Amino acid sequence: MRVRGLTKRYGDVQAVAGIDLDIHAGEVFAILGPNGAGKSTTVEILEGHRTRDAGEVSVLGVDPGSPTRAWRSRIGIVPQTAEDVAETTVRETVRHFARYYPRSKDPDEVIELVGLTGKANSRIRQLSGGQRRRVDVALGVIGAPDLLFLDEPTTGFDPEARRRFWELIEGLARDGTTIVLTTHYLDEAEALAGRVAVVSAGRIVAEGDPASLGGRATAKAVVGWSEEGERRFLETDTPTTTVLELTGRFDGEVPGLTVTRPSLEDVYLGLIGTPA
Numbered sequence: 001m002r003v004r005g006l007t008k009r010y011g012d013v014q015a016v017a018g019i020d021l022d023i024h025a026g027e028v029f030a031i032l033g034p035n036g037a038g039k040s041t042t043v044e045i046l047e048g049h050r051t052r053d054a055g056e057v058s059v060l061g062v063d064p065g066s067p068t069r070a071w072r073s074r075i076g077i078v079p080q081t082a083e084d085v086a087e088t089t090v091r092e093t094v095r096h097f098a099r100y101y102p103r104s105k106d107p108d109e110v111i112e113l114v115g116l117t118g119k120a121n122s123r124i125r126q127l128s129g130g131q132r133r134r135v136d137v138a139l140g141v142i143g144a145p146d147l148l149f150l151d152e153p154t155t156g157f158d159p160e161a162r163r164r165f166w167e168l169i170e171g172l173a174r175d176g177t178t179i180v181l182t183t184h185y186l187d188e189a190e191a192l193a194g195r196v197a198v199v200s201a202g203r204i205v206a207e208g209d210p211a212s213l214g215g216r217a218t219a220k221a222v223v224g225w226s227e228e229g230e231r232r233f234l235e236t237d238t239p240t241t242t243v244l245e246l247t248g249r250f251d252g253e254v255p256g257l258t259v260t261r262p263s264l265e266d267v268y269l270g271l272i273g274t275p276a
């Protein structure tokens with residue numbers, strides 16, 4: 001996927017102000033950013049669901065401004081708000097959607113993948129919010145897409161469902177599906193994405209792998225330990241040396257030893273200009 005100089009304005013609001021992106025086949029790529037940053041607008045343009053004002057966009061070799069049926073069948077979408085077919089059951093709904101795709105997955109396997117086997121015969125109307133969201137995910141993957149867009153997929157999930165969802169995404173990525181994810185959960189981006197882009201006011205303000213984004217990997221470390229009944233902390237460029245010194249001083253295990261660097265959240269809040 002290649003994007004150059006993408007812009008989109010709604011009246012007075014410049015929602016996307018010149019975005020360049022390269023997302024490679026088989027990669028899990030996360031787009032982070034505060035509310036209103038332009039993430040959904042960008043993703044909807046890539047999905048062929050929204051027109052752009054300017055810029056070049058190529059997704060699976062096709063301009064999403066002129067989508068073809070064959071191209072659509074290679075793309076899976078989990079939108080931010082999905083219209084659920086409330087009166088049908090989970091199994092009926094997933095089976096129904098499977099018919100739209102030339103090489104769909106087995107509906108019962110997909111229901112199992114999203115952890116809804118026990119609810120397969122329940123009407124979607126009767127499901128909880130998090131369970132409905134899992135139906136949305138099932139409908140996004142039923143067509144065995146080459147490229148999957150997930151817009152805040154785990155909103156409303158309990159922690160266990162999120163972990164299950166992460167495993168599902170990791171499995172799809174292992175099978176070669178390219179995944180573009182927007183999320184407000186930084187731990188989710190860190191767990192899943194090989195690369196992330198931080199969008200603020202319609203522009204990309206940082207891009208890279210989550211472990212080194214914004215100089216994280218080379219930032220000073222904080223070594224913490226317990227001594228004389230209190231916590232001590234030392235900020236240092238050479239934490240290994242500090243730990244070795246402490247090991248000598250304590251003659252073995254250092255009580256309560258911790259070594260930390262800025263979290264992805266610290267770096268993210270710095271990038272979007274919110275005081276941490």
Ligand SMILES: Nc1ncnc2c1ncn2[C@@H]1O[C@H](COP(=O)(O)OP(=O)(O)OP(=O)(O)O)[C@@H](O)[C@H]1O
Nearest residue numbers: 010013014015033034035036037038039040041042
């Ligand atoms: N259909 C629309 N008409 C007018 N303005 C819009 C429309 N869609 C989005 N906007 C505006 O464009 C800007 C970017 O919105 P967008 O939905 O792309 O942000 P986002 O990063 O996805 O936010 P969130 O995290 O809240 O989903 C916002 O200021 C929003 O109010």
